[in-house]
Amino acid sequence: xxxxxxxxxxxxxxxxxxxxxxxxxxxxxxxxxxxxxxxxxxxxxxxxxxxxxxxxxxxxxxxxxxxxxxxxxxxxxxxxxxxxxxxxxxxxxxxxxxxxxxxxxxxxxxxxxxxxxxxxxxxxxxxxxxxxxxxxxxxxxxxxxxxxxxxxxxxxxxxxxxxxxxxxxxxxxxxxxxxxxxxxxxxxxxxxxx
Amino acid sequence: xxxxxxxxxxxxxxxxxxxxxxxxxxxxxxxxxxxxxxxxxxxxxxxxxxxxxxxxxxxxxxxxxxxxxxxxxxxxxxxxxxxxxxxxxxxxxxxxxxxxxxxxxxxxxxxxxxxxxxxxxxxxxxxxxxxxxxxxxxxxxxxxxxxxxxxxxxxxxxxxxxxxxxxxxxxxxxxxxxxxxxxxxxxxxxxxxxx
Numbered sequence: 001x002x003x004x005x006x007x008x009x010x011x012x013x014x015x016x017x018x019x020x021x022x023x024x025x026x027x028x029x030x031x032x033x034x035x036x037x038x039x040x041x042x043x044x045x046x047x048x049x050x051x052x053x054x055x056x057x058x059x060x061x062x063x064x065x066x067x068x069x070x071x072x073x074x075x076x077x078x079x080x081x082x083x084x085x086x087x088x089x090x091x092x093x094x095x096x097x098x099x100x101x102x103x104x105x106x107x108x109x110x111x112x113x114x115x116x117x118x119x120x121x122x123x124x125x126x127x128x129x130x131x132x133x134x135x136x137x138x139x140x141x142x143x144x145x146x147x148x149x150x151x152x153x154x155x156x157x158x159x160x161x162x163x164x165x166x167x168x169x170x171x172x173x174x175x176x177x178x179x180x181x182x183x184x185x186x187x188x189x190x191x192x193x194x
Numbered sequence: 195x196x197x198x199x200x201x202x203x204x205x206x207x208x209x210x211x212x213x214x215x216x217x218x219x220x221x222x223x224x225x226x227x228x229x230x231x232x233x234x235x236x237x238x239x240x241x242x243x244x245x246x247x248x249x250x251x252x253x254x255x256x257x258x259x260x261x262x263x264x265x266x267x268x269x270x271x272x273x274x275x276x277x278x279x280x281x282x283x284x285x286x287x288x289x290x291x292x293x294x295x296x297x298x299x300x301x302x303x304x305x306x307x308x309x310x311x312x313x314x315x316x317x318x319x320x321x322x323x324x325x326x327x328x329x330x331x332x333x334x335x336x337x338x339x340x341x342x343x344x345x346x347x348x349x350x351x352x353x354x355x356x357x358x359x360x361x362x363x364x365x366x367x368x369x370x371x372x373x374x375x376x377x378x379x380x381x382x383x384x385x386x387x388x389x
Binding site: 073074085 | 197
C-alpha cells in the first residue's frame with residue numbers, strides 16, 4: 001500500500017530534521033525543554049498536514065508561475081490560525097513558543113513538502129506524507145528536547161528527574177549544545193542504518 | 195496579456211479565500227484571547243503585589259490595564275500599593291513589564307508580560323535558573339526604589355545579562371521612566387487616602 005509507505009517514511013527513512021536536513025532553525029532553537037519541543041512539533045505538523053492537503057487539492061488550479069506565492073499565502077494563513085488558536089486555548093504554551101509560531105511560515109520543511117510532494121501527488125498521499133513527516137518531526141523534536149532537558153536542566157517536562165544533588169550540564173541547553181546533541185543523534189542513527 | 199490576467203486573478207482568489215478564513219478564525223478566538231490576556235494580567239498582579247492577594251486590584255489607568263490600585267481587603271480599604279505596566283523598546287520587541295510598588299515607591303516585584311527578544315540572550319530576562327522558582331533577573335528589582343533603578347553599566351544596582359545589555363536596559367529604564375510618569379498621580383492618590 002502506497003499510502004502506508006508515504007506515511008511511515010516520515011518516521012525513519014525521511015525523518016526530519018535528521019534525514020531531510022530541513023527545518024533546523026526551530027529544531028535548534030526551541031528544543032531546550034521537552035514541552036516546547038512537543039508543542040512546536042505538533043504545531044508544525046498541523047500546519048504541514050493542512051498545507052499539504054490544500055496545496056494538493058489546488059495543484060491543478062494554481063498555475064506554476066504563481067505557485068510559490070500561493071503556497072506561502074496558504075501556509076502563512078494556517079500559521080496565523082495556529083497562532084490564534086494556541087493563544088486562545090493554550091496561553092502558556094503560546095507565551096513559551098513566542099516568536100517561533102510565526103516562524104513556522106519560513107520552516108523549509110513545509111514549503112519543501114509542498115513543492116516536492118503535494119504539488120505532484122493526490123490529496124490522500126499528500127495527507128499521508130504531511131502526517132508522517134509532521135509526526136516524525138514532532139518525535140525528533142521531543143527526543144532531542146528531552147535529552148537536552150534531562151541532562152541540561154535535570155528535569156523532564158518540568159519535573160525533577162535526578163533530585164537536588166544533580167549538577168545540570170547546562171551547556172546542553174544553549175545553542176551549541178543543540179548542535180552537538182543533534183550531531184550525536186544523527187551519528188547514532190547512522191550506526192543503526194548500516 | 196491574457197496570461198497575466200489569469201495569473202493575477204487566481205492569486206487574488208487564493209488570497210481572498212485565505213483572508214476570509216482568517217477573519218472567521220479571528221472572530222471566534224478574539225473574545226477568548228482577550229479573556230486569556232486579562233487572566234494573565236490578573237495573575238501578574240498577584241505575583242508582583244503579594245499583599246493584594248486577599249484584597250482587590252482596581253484599574254485606575256487612563257487606558258485599561260495600565261495602572262492599578264491594590265487594596266489589602268476586598269472592600270477597597272487599606273491601600274497597599276500600586277501596579278503599573280511599563281513598556282520598553284528592547285532589541286527585537288517592545289517588552290511589557292508589570293511592576294508592583296509599595297506606597298513609598300519601592301518595587302515589590304516585577305513580571306515580564308511580553309517579550310520577543312533573541313532566544314538565548316535577551317530572552318534571559320525571563321530565565322529561571324535550575325533549582326530556583328523565580329527568574330533571577332527580575333528578582334533583582336525587589337525592594338529597589340523605582341525612581342533610581344538602573345543597570346550596572348549605568349552605575350545602578352541591576353546586574354545586566356551578559357550579551358543582552360539592550361534588553362536588560364530596556365526593562366530597567368522602562369520601569370524608571372514609567373514610574374516618573376505616574377509619580378504625580380500616585381502622590382495625589384496617597385494624599386486623598388490620608389484625608
